[in-house]
Amino acid sequence: MARIVVITSGKGGVGKTTTSAAMATGLALEGHKTAVIDFDVGLRNLDLIMGCERRVVYDFVNVINGDASLRQALIKDKRTENLFILPASQTRDKDALTEEGVGQVLDELSQEFDYILCDSPAGIERGALMAAYFADEAVVVTNPEVSSVRDSDRMLGILASKTRKAEQGEGPLPSRLLLTRYAPERVDKGEMLSVEDVVEILSIEMLGVVPESQSVLNASNAGMPVILDKESDAGQAYSDAVARFLGEERPHRFLTAQKKGILGRLFKG
Amino acid sequence: MKGIFDYFRSPPPPQTSARMAKERLQVIVARERGHRAGPDYLPALHRELLEVIRKYVRVNDESVQMTLENQGDCEILEVNITLSESERQL
Numbered sequence: 001m002a003r004i005v006v007i008t009s010g011k012g013g014v015g016k017t018t019t020s021a022a023m024a025t026g027l028a029l030e031g032h033k034t035a036v037i038d039f040d041v042g043l044r045n046l047d048l049i050m051g052c053e054r055r056v057v058y059d060f061v062n063v064i065n066g067d068a069s070l071r072q073a074l075i076k077d078k079r080t081e082n083l084f085i086l087p088a089s090q091t092r093d094k095d096a097l098t099e100e101g102v103g104q105v106l107d108e109l110s111q112e113f114d115y116i117l118c119d120s121p122a123g124i125e126r127g128a129l130m131a132a133y134f135a136d137e138a139v140v141v142t143n144p145e146v147s148s149v150r151d152s153d154r155m156l157g158i159l160a161s162k163t164r165k166a167e168q169g170e171g172p173l174p175s176r177l178l179l180t181r182y183a184p185e186r187v188d189k190g191e192m193l194s195v196e197d198v199v200e201i202l203s204i205e206m207l208g209v210v211p212e213s214q215s216v217l218n219a220s221n222a223g224m225p226v227i228l229d230k231e232s233d234a235g236q237a238y239s240d241a242v243a244r245f246l247g248e249e250r251p252h253r254f255l256t257a258q259k260k261g262i263l264g265r266l267f268k269g
Numbered sequence: 270m271k272g273i274f275d276y277f278r279s280p281p282p283p284q285t286s287a288r289m290a291k292e293r294l295q296v297i298v299a300r301e302r303g304h305r306a307g308p309d310y311l312p313a314l315h316r317e318l319l320e321v322i323r324k325y326v327r328v329n330d331e332s333v334q335m336t337l338e339n340q341g342d343c344e345i346l347e348v349n350i351t352l353s354e355s356e357r358q359l
Contacts, residue, residue, distance in 0.1 A: 190288065
C-alpha cells in the first residue's frame with residue numbers, strides 16, 4: 001500500500017509544484033518507488049518543472065475516463081530511478097476529476113508504488129479538494145507573507161474536515177509546514193515574518209525551511225528538480241525536508257543570515 | 270516630564286512591518302477559526318437577522334455581532350445589536 005501525500009497551500013505561486021517535484025525526486029533517490037500526480041487540470045505545469053513536457057502523450061483525465069491505461073500515461077523520469085510522473089490534462093475542465101475516478105486511479109497506483117504525491121492546484125475548488133481527499137498526510141507550502149499564511153490556515157481547516165480520513169472520523173489530516181522563499185536577512189531587519197512567527201500563528205509542525213534562492217529559478221528554467229542541485233542551499237534544504245519526512249531528525253539550516261567575514265566587509269563584495 | 274533616568278532606559282522596540290503582519294494575522298486567523306468551528310447556519314442567520322432589523326431601523330453590517338460560546342454542556346448564542354443615535358429612526 002502506498003502512502004498518499006498532498007502538497008497543498010491555498011494560495012498560488014508559493015512553490016507547490018517546485019516542492020512536489022523536489023520531494024518526489026528526493027523520495028525516489030532514497031529508493032522509494034514514487035509517483036507524482038499533477039492535479040491542476042487545465043494548467044499543467046509539473047511536466048515542465050520535471051523536464052518531461054515533450055514526452056506527455058496521455059494524462060490523468062485520460063486514465064480516469066478509460067481512454068488510456070495508467071501504464072500508458074505514466075512518464076518514467078529519465079534522471080531518477082523509481083520516479084514516475086502523471087501529468088494533468090491541458091484541455092479538459094476540472095469536473096473531469098470525479099471522486100470515484102480519482103479514487104480508482106489512486107487505488108491502482110497504490111498496488112505498485114511506495115509514495116504517491118498529489119500536486120494540488122491553487123485555490124479551494126474541486127481540483128484542490130480532490131488532491132487532498134484521499135491523502136494520508138499533507139505538506140502545506142507557505143511563504144512568510146500575510147496572504148499565504150492566512151490561506152494556509154484556511155487550507156488546514158479544510159484538511160481537518162473535508163478529507164476522507166476526517167469524514168471517517170480519524171480526525172484532522174496529519175499536516176506539516178514547508179516554509180519557502182525564506183530570507184533570513186529580511187527577517188533580521190523586521191521586514192519578514194520569522195519561522196517562529198509562522199509556526200506560532202498556524203500551530204503546525206515544521207517539515208522544512210527553504211531559503212529564497214536563485215537556484216530554484218535556475219532549476220525550473222532547466223526543467224530539473226532543484227533537489228538535484230546538490231550545491232545549492234535550496235536543494236540541500238529540500239534534501240533535509242525529505243529526510244525529516246522519512247523520519248530522520250535533522251537540524252534546520254539556512255535560518256540565519258550569512259554573516260560577512262571581515263574581508264567580505266572590507267571589500268563589500 | 271522626562272526624568273533623567275528615562276534616558277538610560279532602552280527605547281521601546283520599533284513597530285516593524287513583520288510585527289504588524291504577525292499581529293494582524295493572529296487576529297484574523299483566530300476570527301476565521303471561530304467561524305469555522307461554528308455551525309454552518311451562523312452566516313445565514315446573521316444575514317437574515319440583518320434583513321429583519323433593517324425593516325425597522327437603519328443599521329450597517331457591523332452593527333450585528335454574533336458569537337457562539339460553549340459553557341460546560343450548553344451553548345450560548347449571543348447576539349449584540351448596536352443602534353447608534355442617528356440610526357434610531359428610519
